[in-house]
Amino acid sequence: MSDIMERFQERAEAVSAQVTHVQGPQEAFEYTLRLCVQKEACQILVSGCEQPLSTAAEDLCHLQVPEKTIAAPDFSSSQLQSLVDLCKEQSISVIQQGLREYLGGMDIGLTQADYAVAETGTLVLDSSKEDFRLATMIPEIHVVLLYSSHIVSDFPQIKNYLQQRFSSTANYTAFITGPSRTADIERVLTLGVHGPLEQHIIIVNDCSNKGQL
Amino acid sequence: MQRAKNLQEYRKELQESLEQDFQRQALDSFAVAYKSGRPNVFARHDFNTLRSDISQAKEEDTSHLEELYEQFKEEAEKKGMHVHFAQTDREANSLVTRIAEENGCKKIVKSKSMTAEETLLNHYLERHGLEVTETDLGEWIIQLRDEGPSHMVMPAIHLSRDQVKDLFTQVTGRQQDRDIETLVKVARRELRQRFVQADMGITGANFAIAQSGTLGIVTNEGNARLVTTLPRVHVVFLGMDKLTASLDGALTTLNGLSKNATGQAITSYVTWITGANECQVAPEENKIVHVIFLDNGRLALSRDAVFSQALRCVRCGACANVCPIYRLVGGHKYGHIYIGAIGLILTYFFHGKDMDKNLIQNCLNCQACKDVCIAGIDLPRLIKEVQVLIQEQDKHPFFNRFVAALLKNRKMFHSLLRTAKSLQKPVSWGGPYLRHLPHFLLGDQDFKALPALASQPFRDKWKDMPENPKNPSYNVALFTGCLQDFVYPEQLEKCVQILTEHNVAVHLPLEQGCCGLPAYMLGEKEAAREVALHNLSAIDPAYYDYVLTLCASCGSHLKENYPGLIGAESGVQVKTEQFTSKVIDLASLLYSVLGLQNSALNFSQEKTAYHAPCHLCRGMGVKTGPRELLRQAGINYQENREEENCCGLGGTYSTKFPEISKEIMNYKLDYLERDNFQRLVTDCPGCILQLRGGAKKRNSSIQVVHLVEALR
Numbered sequence: 001m002s003d004i005m006e007r008f009q010e011r012a013e014a015v016s017a018q019v020t021h022v023q024g025p026q027e028a029f030e031y032t033l034r035l036c037v038q039k040e041a042c043q044i045l046v047s048g049c050e051q052p053l054s055t056a057a058e059d060l061c062h063l064q065v066p067e068k069t070i071a072a073p074d075f076s077s078s079q080l081q082s083l084v085d086l087c088k089e090q091s092i093s094v095i096q097q098g099l100r101e102y103l104g105g106m107d108i109g110l111t112q113a114d115y116a117v118a119e120t121g122t123l124v125l126d127s128s129k130e131d132f133r134l135a136t137m138i139p140e141i142h143v144v145l146l147y148s149s150h151i152v153s154d155f156p157q158i159k160n161y162l163q164q165r166f167s168s169t170a171n172y173t174a175f176i177t178g179p180s181r182t183a184d185i186e187r188v189l190t191l192g193v194h195g196p197l198e199q200h201i202i203i204v205n206d207c208s209n210k211g212q213l
Numbered sequence: 214m215q216r217a218k219n220l221q222e223y224r225k226e227l228q229e230s231l232e233q234d235f236q237r238q239a240l241d242s243f244a245v246a247y248k249s250g251r252p253n254v255f256a257r258h259d260f261n262t263l264r265s266d267i268s269q270a271k272e273e274d275t276s277h278l279e280e281l282y283e284q285f286k287e288e289a290e291k292k293g294m295h296v297h298f299a300q301t302d303r304e305a306n307s308l309v310t311r312i313a314e315e316n317g318c319k320k321i322v323k324s325k326s327m328t329a330e331e332t333l334l335n336h337y338l339e340r341h342g343l344e345v346t347e348t349d350l351g352e353w354i355i356q357l358r359d360e361g362p363s364h365m366v367m368p369a370i371h372l373s374r375d376q377v378k379d380l381f382t383q384v385t386g387r388q389q390d391r392d393i394e395t396l397v398k399v400a401r402r403e404l405r406q407r408f409v410q411a412d413m414g415i416t417g418a419n420f421a422i423a424q425s426g427t428l429g430i431v432t433n434e435g436n437a438r439l440v441t442t443l444p445r446v447h448v449v450f451l452g453m454d455k456l457t458a459s460l461d462g463a464l465t466t467l468n469g470l471s472k473n474a475t476g477q478a479i480t481s482y483v484t485w486i487t488g489a490n491e492c493q494v495a496p497e498e499n500k501i502v503h504v505i506f507l508d509n510g511r512l513a514l515s516r517d518a519v520f521s522q523a524l525r526c527v528r529c530g531a532c533a534n535v536c537p538i539y540r541l542v543g544g545h546k547y548g549h550i551y552i553g554a555i556g557l558i559l560t561y562f563f564h565g566k567d568m569d570k571n572l573i574q575n576c577l578n579c580q581a582c583k584d585v586c587i588a589g590i591d592l593p594r595l596i597k598e599v600q601v602l603i604q605e606q607d608k609h610p611f612f613n614r615f616v617a618a619l620l621k622n623r624k625m626f627h628s629l630l631r632t633a634k635s636l637q638k639p640v641s642w643g644g645p646y647l648r649h650l651p652h653f654l655l656g657d658q659d660f661k662a663l664p665a666l667a668s669q670p671f672r673d674k675w676k677d678m679p680e681n682p683k684n685p686s687y688n689v690a691l692f693t694g695c696l697q698d699f700v701y702p703e704q705l706e707k708c709v710q711i712l713t714e715h716n717v718a719v720h721l722p723l724e725q726g727c728c729g730l731p732a733y734m735l736g737e738k739e740a741a742r743e744v745a746l747h748n749l750s751a752i753d754p755a756y757y758d759y760v761l762t763l764c765a766s767c768g769s770h771l772k773e774n775y776p777g778l779i780g781a782e783s784g785v786q787v788k789t790e791q792f793t794s795k796v797i798d799l800a801s802l803l804y805s806v807l808g809l810q811n812s813a814l815n816f817s818q819e820k821t822a823y824h825a826p827c828h829l830c831r832g833m834g835v836k837t838g839p840r841e842l843l844r845q846a847g848i849n850y851q852e853n854r855e856e857e858n859c860c861g862l863g864g865t866y867s868t869k870f871p872e873i874s875k876e877i878m879n880y881k882l883d884y885l886e887r888d889n890f891q892r893l894v895t896d897c898p899g900c901i902l903q904l905r906g907g908a909k910k911r912n913s914s915i916q917v918v919h920l921v922e923a924l925r
Binding site for chain 2: 188
């Protein structure tokens with residue numbers, strides 16, 4: 001493992017991300033599928049449905065879909081096909097668009113990252129599409145595909161990339177470092193207050209491009 | 214929030230805060246954790262470099278906010294955003310209701326914006342029939358309780374899990390558990406419903422990049438991503454001071470912001486929004502985005518020679534995290550809406566004199582805030598300057614005028630001290646403390662034994678001091694300070710003995726008077742300036758290699774505040790600079806200049822703590838010398854966690870806010886006693902007055918001595 005990748009992994013794990021290494025996208029899909037299958041049935045619920053809620057908040061629990069779902073808005077149709085095929089056997093549905101219909105809950109959001117910054121363990125995601133944003137925020141688990149050649153050491157290294165994004169007419173770029181967290185009650189760190197409870201980073205080794213942006 | 218009409222009422226409120234046990238404990242453990250975590254956080258980034266980068270970037274931006282605004286507006290509007298300038302809080306608030314009306318919005322979700330707190334936006338919207346829900350967990354909790362934030366980053370730090378449990382039970386109508394993780398889940402679900410229903414989202418922003426019209430929002434919970442994604446209308450509510458020229462400035466500030474705020478390398482989410490992004494429920498599937506920039510005095514502030522630096526603030530909250538007063542009373546009483554040191558300053562400009570007139574006096578000038586400020590704001594100085602402004606508008610309090618008049622006239626002041634010395638006999642019984650003072654004289658000051666004036670001030674003993682060496686290595690002028698001259702002359706005597714033994718000639722310019730710090734602390738700037746000029750003429754720096762003082766408070770006042778007080782008057786400024794560059798403390802003179810080692814004649818194996826006076830370790834930046842001297846002198850010196858925390862004296866502060874002064878002092882003594890320290894060494898007579906007097910009053914076994922007394 002390169003120094004920079006090692007550093008990224010160390011810092012990402014320090015903020016509760018779970019990091020895995022695979023050889024290609026197919027393997028990443030398999031990992032995601034396993035994760036979805038292993039999820040306890042009760043966790044399929046929008047997190048919190050098992051809690052005592054106000055009547056209005058409970059209404060959202062009825063929006064749940066009967067089967068497990070993986071939201072994957074950001075893959076090409078050929079890539080997606082192999083994921084769909086894998087999921088079919090386990091009766092897991094893969095949704096690619098119209099994520100607003102699923103605000104009651106999704107199990108896993110699967111997206112790619114444009115870059116990762118080793119210094120802080122941060123993922124950089126172009127989130128301009130609404131469905132992409134929902135896939136990274138609504139599900140309990142966010143799985144991120146990251147090519148090893150896209151890990152840079154610090155933020156100044158992606159300045160040009162950012163500047164280019166910001167110069168376009170509309171752009172929504174996110175730095176995400178670990179799962180959603182709060183320490184607002186008695187300063188006790190708690191994960192998953194609004195966004196994902198878990199963040200999984202799957203690093204796809206693409207040594208051929210190593211070190212290139 | 215400030216509601217007290219006068220100082221007396223404010224002190225009563227402070228007393229109530231002191232009695233809130235949960236808050237006390239929560240803030241205390243936070244203060245300790247924050248401090249101990251810092252070395253790790255800044256292990257990979259030098260704090261001083263970061264600070265200077267951020268303050269430079271912010272200063273540059275602050276100097277042309279209007280241009281940046283025009284540029285931002287042009288860029289952002291080209292990209293489909295609507296950009297507004299609001300001169301007043303009312304104007305800003307009413308823009309939001311107008312936007313809501315134009316777009317038929319009724320339900321609003323909001324992520325944190327200090328600017329919206331500043332304008333009390335929620336109350337305004339609710340009065341206009343809109344439903345607003347704060348979605349940051351802490352903000353939601355305090356909204357439900359109808360409170361303001363008690364910390365800029367952790368708004369509900371004053372509340373316990375049980376209070377949150379009761380609140381959530383009330384809100385959901387179901388009995389809740391006190392487990393924090395469960396409570397967070399409940400909040401997640403209750404709020405998720407609000408996100409789904411909302412038709413407008415309001416956020417603040419940490420950055421507005423003029424070059425590209427991009428907004429940057431920093432959060433941990435991710436609520437801002439939902440607020441900016443789900444509703445069809447997005448309103449950004451921010452101050453003009455968030456404008457920055459380019460991405461560079463934003464990345465620089467970002468690098469320091471979360472490290473200084475919460476000790477994170479970066480927060481979980483940083484969101485960058487340019488233009489009107491996709492929103493499937495909006496007309497033409499493009500989000501309607503309105504950006505409202507609030508002025509509320511910021512542009513005028515940016516042109517102010519002294520106060521413009523207040524606009525560099527990045528709202529990290531660190532100035533509260535390290536403030537010994539905040540640690541005791543919390544943000545509701547240590548701020549109005551903005552909290553901590555920066556709150557004391559901004560309250561005057563954003564919310565008016567009456568909200569600040571009591572608050573502004575509640576500062577020890579311990580400089581912990583200045584030390585930790587990532588934007589390099591000279592917070593203690595600005596606090597004093599605001600106090601001066603308020604006093605100039607109001608009548609100066611009698612006590613302040615009295616002190617000012619007294620200090621301006623050295624002869625009158627000294628003869629008053631001499632008279633007091635003869636009058637104290639019935640209560641001092643010839644001993645070192647004033648005893649049996651009638652309660653009506655002492656009042657709330659009863660927590661420490663007050664020292665008696667010495668039978669002979671140092672200036673009267675001067676003629677009996679050993680003769681100066683014939684060919685001295687250095688010529689040193691001694692600036693005695695009032696306290697050592699009139700109360701602790703023995704410390705100066707020991708100092709002169711040590712120095713003459715080491716071939717240093719000591720001179721005592723007898724015309725010197727009080728350094729003027731007490732007047733400055735009371736906001737009596739004119740008196741402080743007169744006293745400074747007097748001392749400058751009494752001690753001509755041309756004659757001496759160093760101006761030595763054993764009082765850290767005098768030293769830091771001479772060095773740090775004289776240039777600002779005296780100003781840039783032609784000729785005088787030259788002398789001021791020569792003078793201030795020669796001011797030195799005892800430890801630096803002995804350790805760094807004379808290279809003294811094994812100087813103690815007084816080898817004691819007692820477990821010894823060091824108390825670093827605020828004005829020495831932060832004011833004069835002297836940290837190594839005193840500790841090394843103690844070590845090399847073979848003293849059993851052991852470090853302690855509270856070493857650099859204030860003793861609570863703050864000069865005249867202790868007479869104004871005795872209840873706070875007492876708590877800070879007792880905390881320190883409790884801590885040292887628990888750790889079985891037998892001796893406490895410090896190098897400021899003010900700290901000695903407080904800590905020795907406190908130890909005496911408590912019948913503590915801890916002996917409090919000046920560094921010079923520990924060495925000899």
